Amino acid sequence: MEKFQNMTKTAKGEDRASVRLNNLETLWFNTGTLCNLECKNCYIESSPTNDRLSYLTVDDVKSYLKEINEQDLKTKFIGLTGGEPFINPSIIGIIEEVLKADLEILILTNANRVLKRHRDALTKLKDQFGDKLHIRVSLDHFTPQLHDKERGAGAFERTMNELQWLYQNKFNLSIASRSLIDETQQDSVKGHSDALKKFDIDIELDQKLVIFPEMQSGKEVPEITTACWNILDKSPDDQMCATERMIVKRKGEKKPVIMPCTLLAYDDQFVLGNTLSDSKKDVFLNHKFCAEFCVLGGASCSSTK
Numbered sequence: 001m002e003k004f005q006n007m008t009k010t011a012k013g014e015d016r017a018s019v020r021l022n023n024l025e026t027l028w029f030n031t032g033t034l035c036n037l038e039c040k041n042c043y044i045e046s047s048p049t050n051d052r053l054s055y056l057t058v059d060d061v062k063s064y065l066k067e068i069n070e071q072d073l074k075t076k077f078i079g080l081t082g083g084e085p086f087i088n089p090s091i092i093g094i095i096e097e098v099l100k101a102d103l104e105i106l107i108l109t110n111a112n113r114v115l116k117r118h119r120d121a122l123t124k125l126k127d128q129f130g131d132k133l134h135i136r137v138s139l140d141h142f143t144p145q146l147h148d149k150e151r152g153a154g155a156f157e158r159t160m161n162e163l164q165w166l167y168q169n170k171f172n173l174s175i176a177s178r179s180l181i182d183e184t185q186q187d188s189v190k191g192h193s194d195a196l197k198k199f200d201i202d203i204e205l206d207q208k209l210v211i212f213p214e215m216q217s218g219k220e221v222p223e224i225t226t227a228c229w230n231i232l233d234k235s236p237d238d239q240m241c242a243t244e245r246m247i248v249k250r251k252g253e254k255k256p257v258i259m260p261c262t263l264l265a266y267d268d269q270f271v272l273g274n275t276l277s278d279s280k281k282d283v284f285l286n287h288k289f290c291a292e293f294c295v296l297g298g299a300s301c302s303s304t305k
């Protein structure tokens with residue numbers, strides 16, 4: 001048998017590891033997979049034509065906020081991801097609903113052209129809700145050369161100008177970036193610090209900069225069994241699916257469904273149902289990303305610093 005075929009057993013017939021939802025701390029909404037960019041390393045394969053996940057509407061989001069409230073869930077954060085969330089025509093209404101529900105919101109954006117259209121509306125929301133509105137800008141690298149190689153000519157300059165606007169207008173902002181395999185953490189932080197200085201952006205990097213290691217999908221990975229937790233000295237409680245879920249609306253479907261995490265947007269076998277109550281099931285780690293990015297790689301999307 002090939003790896004990652006059977007939900008509960010590995011190819012060798014061992015018991016596959018699973019993760020229990022402890023507490024739904026962060027609920028992500030994938031606002032749609034369309035993006036104005038098409039990065040080669042985009043794990044969700046977003047592009048100007050990939051509409052496998054449709055735009056979420058304000059009503060879609062409201063029904064989950066209602067469920068959080070009715071069930072008195074301990075959810076603290078709502079995350080918006082895509083694609084590029086600011087392409088979704090309902091984005092401002094969605095953000096407003098979340099903030100009105102007294103939840104903190106983290107929006108991931110490439111800050112390349114599209115965010116700019118919403119400057120006035122975002123300013124009003126920031127004035128009303130302050131730091132509860134948190135915008136995280138993604139960079140591919142701190143050098144214009146490497147960033148533009150992935151995101152197109154002039155992309156670095158555009159994104160840094162938008163970052164500067166957010167900083168000057170006192171938004172709660174952070175940066176998610178990437179370090180290369182041959183770069184030390186120190187070099188990467190220094191590189192970001194120098195790049196930000198050139199744009200007069202002075203933020204606390206230890207609080208506001210998240211650097212993810214370069215992840216290269218495609219390598220051969222082992223399956224994670226129940227014995228692996230002890231062998232690797234890892235805990236199921238530290239995996240994203242122990243504290244998170246993601247809402248997606250698959251193309252052609254009327255209702256959104258719930259996935260265990262932001263990494264698995266398309267795999268039907270991970271659909272956990274339509275409601276948050278449905279989604280409290282244990283998640284069996286039957287995907288190579290579970291091994292590659294999480295248990296062996298330490299991925300995290302939830303950091304809201």
Ligand code: SF4
Nearest residue numbers: 035037039042046110
């Ligand atoms: S900007 Fe982000 S969502 Fe868009 S293609 Fe690049 S990595 Fe994917």
Ligand code: SF4
Nearest residue numbers: 240241260261290294
């Ligand atoms: S990819 Fe990671 S967070 Fe997602 S289900 Fe697998 S282990 Fe959990």
